[in-house]
Amino acid sequence: MSEPRPPSNRVPSRSGRQAGGWLAGLGAVLLLTGAVWTGAWAWAWGLGSLALGAALGRARVREQRLRDQLAHRTEAIEALDLPLLILDRDDRLQWCSQAFLRLYPSAQGHVDLGTPYSDLAARVLGSGDLQLSAQERDSWLQRRAQTHQQHRLDWMLSTRDGRRLQMVERPTALGGWASLRFDVTELVAVQSELKRTNQQLREAREMLDEAVEALPAGFEIWGADDRLILCNQHVRDQYPVAGELLKPGVPFESVVRSLLEAGAIPSARGRERTWLLERLSQRGRSVRPFLLDYQGHWMSIAERRMPSGRLVSVRQDVTELVQARNAITQARELAEQRLHLLNQAINALPIALEIWEPSGKLLLVNQQYRQWYPDVDYDALIGKTFEDAIRVAQRQGMLPVEARANEEAWIAERVLTHGQRPEMLAHLPDGRWILTRESRTPDGFTFTVRQDLTQLMQQEQALQSSQAQIDAIIRTAGAAILTVGANGRVRFANPAAESLWGHGPGSLVGRRVLKLLQRHERQPLRELFRRHLAGQNVGLIGPRRELQARCPHGSERAIHAAISEVHSGTDHFFVSVVTDISAAKRLERDLLAANERLARLSSQDDLTQLANRRSLEEGLRQVWAHALRLQHPISILMVDVDHFKPYNDAHGHAAGDGALRQIARVLQAAARRGTDVVARYGGEEFVLVLDHCAPEAALERAASIRAELAELNLPHAAAPEGRITLSIGLCGGIPGRGMRASEWLARADAALYEAKKRGRDRVEVRQPAASPATPA
Numbered sequence: 012m013s014e015p016r017p018p019s020n021r022v023p024s025r026s027g028r029q030a031g032g033w034l035a036g037l038g039a040v041l042l043l044t045g046a047v048w049t050g051a052w053a054w055a056w057g058l059g060s061l062a063l064g065a066a067l068g069r070a071r072v073r074e075q076r077l078r079d080q081l082a083h084r085t086e087a088i089e090a091l092d093l094p095l096l097i098l099d100r101d102d103r104l105q106w107c108s109q110a111f112l113r114l115y116p117s118a119q120g121h122v123d124l125g126t127p128y129s130d131l132a133a134r135v136l137g138s139g140d141l142q143l144s145a146q147e148r149d150s151w152l153q154r155r156a157q158t159h160q161q162h163r164l165d166w167m168l169s170t171r172d173g174r175r176l177q178m179v180e181r182p183t184a185l186g187g188w189a190s191l192r193f194d195v196t197e198l199v200a201v202q203s204e205l206k207r208t209n210q211q212l213r214e215a216r217e218m219l220d221e222a223v224e225a226l227p228a229g230f231e232i233w234g235a236d237d238r239l240i241l242c243n244q245h246v247r248d249q250y251p252v253a254g255e256l257l258k259p260g261v262p263f264e265s266v267v268r269s270l271l272e273a274g275a276i277p278s279a280r281g282r283e284r285t286w287l288l289e290r291l292s293q294r295g296r297s298v299r300p301f302l303l304d305y306q307g308h309w310m311s312i313a314e315r316r317m318p319s320g321r322l323v324s325v326r327q328d329v330t331e332l333v334q335a336r337n338a339i340t341q342a343r344e345l346a347e348q349r350l351h352l353l354n355q356a357i358n359a360l361p362i363a364l365e366i367w368e369p370s371g372k373l374l375l376v377n378q379q380y381r382q383w384y385p386d387v388d389y390d391a392l393i394g395k396t397f398e399d400a401i402r403v404a405q406r407q408g409m410l411p412v413e414a415r416a417n418e419e420a421w422i423a424e425r426v427l428t429h430g431q432r433p434e435m436l437a438h439l440p441d442g443r444w445i446l447t448r449e450s451r452t453p454d455g456f457t458f459t460v461r462q463d464l465t466q467l468m469q470q471e472q473a474l475q476s477s478q479a480q481i482d483a484i485i486r487t488a489g490a491a492i493l494t495v496g497a498n499g500r501v502r503f504a505n506p507a508a509e510s511l512w513g514h515g516p517g518s519l520v521g522r523r524v525l526k527l528l529q530r531h532e533r534q535p536l537r538e539l540f541r542r543h544l545a546g547q548n549v550g551l552i553g554p555r556r557e558l559q560a561r562c563p564h565g566s567e568r569a570i571h572a573a574i575s576e577v578h579s580g581t582d583h584f585f586v587s588v589v590t591d592i593s594a595a596k597r598l599e600r601d602l603l604a605a606n607e608r609l610a611r612l613s614s615q616d617d618l619t620q621l622a623n624r625r626s627l628e629e630g631l632r633q634v635w636a637h638a639l640r641l642q643h644p645i646s647i648l649m650v651d652v653d654h655f656k657p658y659n660d661a662h663g664h665a666a667g668d669g670a671l672r673q674i675a676r677v678l679q680a681a682a683r684r685g686t687d688v689v690a691r692y693g694g695e696e697f698v699l700v701l702d703h704c705a706p707e708a709a710l711e712r713a714a715s716i717r718a719e720l721a722e723l724n725l726p727h728a729a730a731p732e733g734r735i736t737l738s739i740g741l742c743g744g745i746p747g748r749g750m751r752a753s754e755w756l757a758r759a760d761a762a763l764y765e766a767k768k769r770g771r772d773r774v775e776v777r778q779p780a781a782s783p784a785t786p787a
């Protein structure tokens with residue numbers, strides 16, 4: 012066994028130490044092998060004494076070689092700087108490395124070959140090189156013996172200077188023990204650091220898991236191959252459709268497909284394939300979160316591809332947020348729309364509007380204002396004071412007319428009372444009338460509203476003029492004008508009305524209007540008013556109606572009353588224009604009588620009161636037309652007094668007139684029907700048109716006329732019969748188309764001529780000309 016070498020100062024590196032550990036093991040094996048060889052060599056030595064000299068030489072060479080090998084192996088172990096003990100089967104020391112002695116300085120000088128390990132251990136334990144309690148020290152050997160029975164010993168020791176040693180003992184093939192110590196101080200430190208780090212990692216992992224679950228959003232991590240690594244419960248809750256699928260390892264595409272198949276993404280319906288391709292192509296590329304509609308929910312999804320290729324996705328149900336945002340957007344749009352409308356309304360106002368800030372600065376003027384004063388740069392006035400604005404008006408000569416007397420005083424007063432003038436009417440130099448109203452809001456803004464009343468003022472003046480004109484007309488009107496309230500009482504009566512009813516000025520006001528009428532007129536008119544006020548259209552309003560007015564002393568006046576109705580605001584009344592038509596009525600009556608007389612004169616013969624010739628023509632035309640239409644017969648008798656000239660000559664013209672009147676009465680008596688016409692045709696000639704009378708009957712009628720006259724026996728001194736006689740021509744029948752009444756009259760006249768020619772005092776008949784042939 013070689014002497015222990017002093018320990019090397021070189022501190023091996025970590026890898027060197029690991030390699031050293033491995034080499035130490037190898038060295039121990041070689042050492043053990045060497046020990047075996049040593050035993051063999053001793054055995055050979057015994058035999059060698061008996062061997063040949065040559066053999067001895069070779070044996071020495073061989074021994075030397077073995078010694079060298081052993082020395083090499085021992086050197087190798089020492090070079091590895093391993094604290095190694097080799098013990099034999101009796102637990103006695105066989106070899107001890109220098110490294111061991113450096114580890115346990117107390118063993119120095121007590122490591123002789125064959126030293127019992129217990130002695131060595133007792134020395135080391137007693138030296139305090141190791142940190143062991145007294146109890147541990149006592150039980151040390153006993154426990155070591157126990158572990159030896161298990162053929163292995165792994166023991167961790169602590170040295171006084173704080174190093175950690177791992178004591179490893181393994182049985183050798185020769186029954187001994189190799190006892191090795193490793194300085195594992197750094198390893199233990201690394202181990203405990205590793206343990207702490209692992210613990211921290213575990214805690215960090217737990218915290219991360221908790222944090223991921225505690226996130227108020229869905230959180231996913233996908234691998235570079237887009238397979239799920241983890242996701243929290245939120246994701247499963249958000250996507251119950253894909254809940255089963257959401258397990259580590261599932262491809263993203265499978266999850267999306269399942270959502271599409273379930274129709275859970277409304278915006279993808281009908282184009283699922285395209286949608287899927289787009290989704291996959293954009294996967295992780297969007298820098299900003301995007302929105303996805305999912306079963307009536309809006310999900311905000313933020314995806315980020317990490318440098319490792321993994322993809323982190325955070326998804327949040329932002330339905331309420333989107334709805335709120337939409338509501339806000341709608342509200343804002345509505346507000347903007349209303350603001351726009353308000354601006355339009357303000358600009359469309361027919362009034363000029365200014366708004367002044369509480370600080371007194373001009374905030375806004377509307378379009379109307381700008382149109383009123385186009386020469387004023389109001390944009391430049393925005394932000395200026397009220398006095399600035401007045402000064403502009405002053406420079407332009409637009410201060411009101413009433414300010415002329417003392418402009419500075421007027422301006423001072425106006426500035427002082429700005430915002431406190433509820434109403435102010437100003438007459439501008441250009442002729443306009445401007446009504447200004449100022450009001451101040453509770454938060455200090457002043458609203459100035461200006462209204463151009465020029466037209467109104469002109470209308471007012473025109474109205475006043477018109478009113479004066481109407482008053483004059485009403486007061487001087489010949490017609491009576493009454494205003495009557497809905498209660499039926501007179502409100503106003505013009506002088507003509509007061510004159511009509513004979514009362515003094517103002518005496519009609521308040522009287523019941525119906526009392527101004529004759530008693531019999533009141534009830535019907537009251538009823539008309541009642542029904543009109545009940546909403547019935549009874550023609551009360553508008554048409555002129557004739558009434559009988561009751562005038563003082565019971566006198567009666569005919570009046571025309573036209574009633575109109577006025578609804579003016581809440582007022583309701585009637586206006587009646589009454590015309591006294593008493594005089595007109597009298598005139599009308601007189602005119603009627605005159606007209607009747609005139610009519611009679613125009614249609615009657617004055618002497619005989621028979622129809623005159625014009626009237627005959629009209630009567631004949633009507634009888635003819637009627638007969639033609641109904642095809643009944645008529646007859647025309649032409650009658651002439653015989654020898655009338657001699658009669659006049661003999662009896663005088665007056666007697667002739669009397670004779671003619673008597674003859675007329677006879678002829679008139681021959682008429683049977685109302686439609687028969689008896690006319691004086693001229694001089695001593697008469698015509699009878701007998702309706703519904705055939706020629707035969709007419710002939711009889713003519714005969715009866717002659718008989719009647721004969722009965723009268725009007726003396727005629729110059730006539731052959733000594734009395735007046737008549738000659739009559741007759742033409743009758745049923746009128747036909749193409750025939751004319753005048754022709755029948757001419758034929759009757761021809762018949763009369765025939766009667767005269769045949770001696771007079773007779774009747775002659777002429778047939779009407781036949782009707783022209785009518786086409787079949």
Ligand SMILES: Nc1nc2c(ncn2[C@@H]2O[C@H](COP(=O)(O)OP(=O)(O)OP(=O)(O)O)[C@@H](O)[C@H]2O)c(=O)[nH]1
Pocket residue numbers: 618651652653654655656657659663664665666667668671694695767771
């Ligand atoms: N008294 C009177 N005579 C009238 C009136 N109209 C016409 N006469 C007269 O009647 C007479 C008609 O005479 P004539 O035409 O010659 O016919 P006549 O004497 O009747 O003879 P014949 O007709 O042929 O029989 C005239 O002398 C007229 O002056 C009249 O209104 N009054």
